[in-house]
Amino acid sequence: MASASVIDVGRHLVGRRSLFSNLRGGLQGSEYAWAIAFCIPYVAVFIAFVVYPVLYGLWLGHKPSLYVELLHDPIYQDTIVNTVLYLVIGVNVKMFFALLLSGFFMRKGWWTKGLLMIYVLPWAIPALPTFISIHWMLNTQWGLINNILWDTFHMDGPGWLDTSRWLALGSVIVSYIWKNMPFWTVILLAGRMAIPQELYEAAEVDGATGIRRFLHVSFPLLANLYLVCTLLSTIFTLGDFNTATFISGGGPALSTHVLATLGIRDAFEIARPELGVAAVLSALPLMIPLVMLLMHKLRTSEVQL
Amino acid sequence: MTILTRRSVLRNSLAVAAAGTIARPFIANAAAKTATVWWTQGFVPEEDAAFKRIVEEYQKASGNTIDFSLIPFAPLMQKIVSAITGGDVPDLISHDINDQVLVPQNAWDDKIVEVSDVIDTQKDKYHPTVYLGTQYYNSVTKKRGGYLIPFKTAILPFHVWTPLVEKAGFKLSDAPKTWDAFWDFFKPMQPKLRETMRNVYAMGLQCTTTGPADGNNMFHHFLIANGGNDIVTKDGKAHLDDPKVKEAVIKSLTYITKAYKDGYVPSGALSWNDADDNNAFHSKLFVMDLDGTISTEVAIKDKDERSQVATLGQGNKNDGTPMTPELGIGGAFIPKGAKAIDVAKEFMTYMIKPDVSNGFLKEGLGRWLPTMPSIVKSDPFWTNGDPQVKAYAAAGMLSDTVANYPVFNPGWAEVNATQVWGAAEADIIRNGATPEAAADAALKKIETILAKYPIVQS
Numbered sequence: 001m002a003s004a005s006v007i008d009v010g011r012h013l014v015g016r017r018s019l020f021s022n023l024r025g026g027l028q029g030s031e032y033a034w035a036i037a038f039c040i041p042y043v044a045v046f047i048a049f050v051v052y053p054v055l056y057g058l059w060l061g062h063k064p065s066l067y068v069e070l071l072h073d074p075i076y077q078d079t080i081v082n083t084v085l086y087l088v089i090g091v092n093v094k095m096f097f098a099l100l101l102s103g104f105f106m107r108k109g110w111w112t113k114g115l116l117m118i119y120v121l122p123w124a125i126p127a128l129p130t131f132i133s134i135h136w137m138l139n140t141q142w143g144l145i146n147n148i149l150w151d152t153f154h155m156d157g158p159g160w161l162d163t164s165r166w167l168a169l170g171s172v173i174v175s176y177i178w179k180n181m182p183f184w185t186v187i188l189l190a191g192r193m194a195i196p197q198e199l200y201e202a203a204e205v206d207g208a209t210g211i212r213r214f215l216h217v218s219f220p221l222l223a224n225l226y227l228v229c230t231l232l233s234t235i236f237t238l239g240d241f242n243t244a245t246f247i248s249g250g251g252p253a254l255s256t257h258v259l260a261t262l263g264i265r266d267a268f269e270i271a272r273p274e275l276g277v278a279a280v281l282s283a284l285p286l287m288i289p290l291v292m293l294l295m296h297k298l299r300t301s302e303v304q305l
Numbered sequence: 306m307t308i309l310t311r312r313s314v315l316r317n318s319l320a321v322a323a324a325g326t327i328a329r330p331f332i333a334n335a336a337a338k339t340a341t342v343w344w345t346q347g348f349v350p351e352e353d354a355a356f357k358r359i360v361e362e363y364q365k366a367s368g369n370t371i372d373f374s375l376i377p378f379a380p381l382m383q384k385i386v387s388a389i390t391g392g393d394v395p396d397l398i399s400h401d402i403n404d405q406v407l408v409p410q411n412a413w414d415d416k417i418v419e420v421s422d423v424i425d426t427q428k429d430k431y432h433p434t435v436y437l438g439t440q441y442y443n444s445v446t447k448k449r450g451g452y453l454i455p456f457k458t459a460i461l462p463f464h465v466w467t468p469l470v471e472k473a474g475f476k477l478s479d480a481p482k483t484w485d486a487f488w489d490f491f492k493p494m495q496p497k498l499r500e501t502m503r504n505v506y507a508m509g510l511q512c513t514t515t516g517p518a519d520g521n522n523m524f525h526h527f528l529i530a531n532g533g534n535d536i537v538t539k540d541g542k543a544h545l546d547d548p549k550v551k552e553a554v555i556k557s558l559t560y561i562t563k564a565y566k567d568g569y570v571p572s573g574a575l576s577w578n579d580a581d582d583n584n585a586f587h588s589k590l591f592v593m594d595l596d597g598t599i600s601t602e603v604a605i606k607d608k609d610e611r612s613q614v615a616t617l618g619q620g621n622k623n624d625g626t627p628m629t630p631e632l633g634i635g636g637a638f639i640p641k642g643a644k645a646i647d648v649a650k651e652f653m654t655y656m657i658k659p660d661v662s663n664g665f666l667k668e669g670l671g672r673w674l675p676t677m678p679s680i681v682k683s684d685p686f687w688t689n690g691d692p693q694v695k696a697y698a699a700a701g702m703l704s705d706t707v708a709n710y711p712v713f714n715p716g717w718a719e720v721n722a723t724q725v726w727g728a729a730e731a732d733i734i735r736n737g738a739t740p741e742a743a744a745d746a747a748l749k750k751i752e753t754i755l756a757k758y759p760i761v762q763s
Contacts, residue, residue, distance in 0.1 A: 060390075140572050141504040141590060150503070162572035163735060251576025253514045253731030254724075268383040269517060270722040271406055273390045 066278035102188035123182040131246035165255035191225040340648035341395040342373040355668035397649040399637035409715035412441035412452040418639040421451035438634040457635035457673035460701040463617040465593040473497040482620040484530035507569040509594030514727035524726040527557035541714040541760035558740040562733040616693035618700030632706035716758035
């Protein structure tokens with residue numbers, strides 16, 4: 001009995017030692033102190049620039065009364081609808097056409113490469129000048145589009161950004177798709193290029209060509225990438241401030257704000273930072289499941305052909 | 306050669322630490338001689354040059370240092386709100402709409418320093434509306450105090466393209482003096498001008514929800530012209546149920562939205578920011594507008610073209626009595642938490658001296674007016690020079706004016722920021738609401754906002 005107890009104690013000590021050793025990463029003596037010393041700057045930077053801002057933001061927007069106030073605000077209600085439309089239509093139309101166009105850009109030939117180079121220009125050019133250019137093009141009185149309509153058909157064009165919420169929101173969504181589609185096309189193009197040619201050859205032997213080849217080879221192999229890209233794009237788009245700000249400015253009459261722009265308006269134009277932070281934080285119930293789903297999909301490695 | 310030992314390193318380190326601790330108060334004193342200042346960048350380069358000159362002169366005279374940043378209007382607002390929220394503030398802040406947004410709310414929250422000692426150095430010289438406009442209510446001390454140190458003012462003059470008036474076959478000298486009739490005078494010009502010009506409108510009414518300032522300012526002048534200025538009185542009380550006030554609100558909403566719906570206003574006006582109407586004026590999109598300062602005029606570099614713009618005062622209210630324009634006050638404040646309050650106060654005491662502030666404003670092309678009628682009366686720059694400056698100065702400093710509503714009740718700063726009037730106009734224009742219903746909704750919204758700002762009457 002006594003000898004058994006000694007063995008148990010010994011096992012326990014060995015177990016603790018190995019756990020301790022594991023925690024120390026196998027480092028001995030002063031090596032461990034040096035390792036901690038070298039980590040401190042990174043931990044400090046992480047705390048200063050990640051942990052603190054996030055916690056401070058959560059603290060600023062922690063009062064339930066802020067969310068009650070937001071829910072009673074008709075501008076916030078419109079903003080929620082706009083944000084959902086912006087995400088659902090903007091992201092999905094963009095990703096769908098990016099998928100189709102990535103197939104087009106797989107074609108061989110110098111002109112396809114040249115076209116691809118031109119096609120990625122909207123994404124490569126900074127957002128500010130491009131969006132401001134579009135804003136001016138859509139100007140009712142002297143914008144390029146309405147001037148062309150006048151010169152060609154002698155008719156006054158619509159007030160794109162002036163009076164109709166849906167026309168203005170549509171302009172924001174189209175501009176967003178135009179600006180961001182090239183990037184995702186290139187990502188999906190890279191995904192297509194990674195598919196082994198032998199699979200297509202084998203499918204061709206089995207009689208799969210054209211759309212069947214896409215449905216049975218390309219799409220299953222791209223599905224996970226497509227989903228990950230869509231999730232990532234949704235997360236990026238939820239925080240997109242530039243498009244709505246520089247295309248419609250949230251107008252007409254504050255009817256085309258999205259959460260990111262409304263947050264800035266509440267924080268700095270109304271000078272109530274806590275309300276602005278609460279507006280942005282109200283996206284968390286959507287953002288957190290998206291991030292969790294994204295993490296889950298990133299672990300998925302199997303493909304079902 | 307000295308040999309470093311562990312003991313000598315420790316001993317010397319301790320000595321340095323001790324010296325640092327003892328010397329610290331002196332270092333802190335030295336730091337207090339520098340004030341960090343955030344200042345709105347001028348609309349024209351001359352304004353920035355004038356400010357830099359004054360800083361240089363002050364530094365030479367005082368030995369202190371002014372570490373200033375000239376920041377554009379919109380980013381400066383974001384920077385100030387962030388600084389006050391976060392607590393890391395500069396020593397002195399000047400923003401062009403301090404009087405309407407930042408000072409009322411932060412004085413209410415007791416987040417800025419009371420500076421009556423600075424303001425009172427020129428108290429006897431200030432225009433009565435200017436002095437009134439420095440006094441804001443503090444909800445902690447439950448009394449009013451001087452929080453805004455004024456060095457410039459502005460009203461909203463009319464700006465008119467005279468060649469467009471003449472091209473339409475009219476004479477500006479024939480324009481009626483009363484408010485609605487004056488605006489109406491320009492309406493028949495639109496069809497005349499459209500015979501030869503595409504896309505030209507009679508007026509640039511800023512019926513906007515974007516702001517920050519123009520839409521509110523324009524509406525308030527309609528309100529005054531229709532006899533509704535008592536919507537908030539000097540004691541901070543709102544009179545939203547007063548039939549006279551309500552009638553003025555309805556009349557104002559009716560005029561503005563009818564002009565828009567009748568096509569006399571560019572459709573984009575619903576979303577104009579404070580620069581958009583200036584840009585539209587410069588592109589001759591409309592014949593005339595009502596807009597704060599003479600930034601519209603001074604931004605035109607071509608002298609001949611600038612002379613084509615007529616700058617006019619506001620004439621009479623609809624009842625025939627003289628208009629009393631709102632006098633906007635440009636000034637600076639010291640946020641609580643500032644480290645060099647003494648230097649900030651000393652700098653502003655220097656800045657508001659009549660000759661210093663007048664030099665600053667003249668060098669800035671007269672875009673802003675002085676704070677003292679005596680300056681305008683004694684300096685020919687304001688009375689005998691440029692006709693645009695002359696009309697502007699006479700209307701702002703030599704006539705009766707009223708203070709902005711946030712001076713009386715800080716809640717009005719939130720009313721302005723939420724663009725209550727712009728939202729009411731948009732409701733009529735876009736959703737077909739009646740002016741009566743839109744007025745009721747706006748007044749109810751204002752009541753809800755002001756309820757958060759109870760003012761104790763002394």
